Amino acid sequence: MKKYSLNILKVLIIISLLVIMGTPAHSQEKAPIYAIEVDGIINPATAKFIIQSIDQATENGAQCLIIQLDTPGGLMESMRIIVKKILNSSIPVVVYVSPGGARAASAGVFITMAAHIAVMAPSTHIGAAHPVSLGEGKESKTMSEKIVNDTVSYIKTIAKTRGRNIDWGEKAVRKSVSITEEEALKLNVIDFVSPDLQDILNKIDGKVVKFDGVTRTLLTKGVKPRSLEMS
Template identity: 55%
Template structure:
């Protein structure tokens, strides 16, 4: 009875409090907030998804604006265009802040900065060098290059004019790859302001009117609290996989795993690791400019290594495999920009290590082929035993813990050491050990 009365009393006391808490929002209207999404990698499909989710979240949680803190060397053209499209059609103000000191907005980063409602840079940063590059290593003629450049110029000029920025400079950064510091960018009206940190940035943009897809919006950021939106585990993993070096290493691990599983059926572990690695590698290839001729050359190299183990070619197949793997690795991510290529520091050790493994396998297989048998009847040839009886035309010998019928071309006294010359069914031909 006491317990029941006590529970009723607790419920009566706390029920009004729970009701009041349910009516009270966690974010007070008197304390506005802004969301900050940090991008410090190349522009790829993972970044597209992250920015799209950040825009959607900011629209729903009542943020005053979304600040994209940017530091990028550039990235994929298609990914950049998707981000710009999302920014131009966003319901909330979007501020691009090139930060911290030492950061840059290069290539695709220029387009993204231009597409913001307000563009800001931190001291010690730069922006520019937006000349388009071809991905996949293919070379284009002058006429096609002209078309690509003109398309990029028209695109960046339309963005600059839409946001009221310097369209002439925008054209130059595409045609001539010009790049400027934050002070030069401000003087050229490429950006709107310079701010050393986010707190100063929020004070500077407070009260500014910006045009969004929903109409004109006045920023109230004086006392706004910055809320940082971080990439989740999924985004971080996908972003890591999109690194050409990681994708390349995963592919090589995958091929090696499948090879060892085929060479030693039933081990299972190498096959599982190899299959998982290949799946992850080919997922990453969807986000990177791939030259499939490079993949075919690497596959050819693996085939040549496997054949070398089975067929003795005195190293010719191994040499062909090494050359094929090196060429395939160089061609795989052949691109004018370094962040979309495999690093030499990764490529050389992987090629040498993989080649060394297959050379070792081929060497062991060749030695096994040349060595005499160690099991069965043939394995007894050359072994040493003891004559247990006198051997004239026939007798008994003891070898490897067994008695055998033996014969010899010479008389051998009992107790003498003998060497096996031949094994024929249950008979051994032996000779006296000199």
């Protein structure tokens, strides 16, 4: 009787293991994904919204935050606040220049290149990051040169951190060059081109994102992004 009970127990254990092994990965609950839209000039309100969104997504255990971006540029200080937050984020930040006809100009270049994953939609462009200078005269020219040199160093640091095209980043600042999404892809300014959010989620599924001494594998396929709105 004891031997019979032991055999039954073994059978039950084997069945349990088979059930666990046969459970598809997609049946396990995946961490949420959050998405926001930034459409317009980069300013203190924009910076606050992005910072709050990253914080909220992090607190809610999100696997990443997607920023849909369309901007002509904006304030340098606000841009730097945003970039600093993205570079130090404990969750991956995806910047998606979209929809078609959108742009990541001026401040938008820095934000896009700072992303862990940079994506552009078809018929979009990026560039023209030369700092706007006000005033005339020798002192203004000297100050302008200082600002440009500082901004060049900043974009080069961002590009190096994310493994993007450092030379193009410098040209975008010094010469205000601007390129299409296809050119950006070829020049290693962005990671890929996608027509919509669903395509992005399919492409980054299984992607390993590296942080400081930490790696995270994204499991995004089939996950519906949760939208966050500016309050």
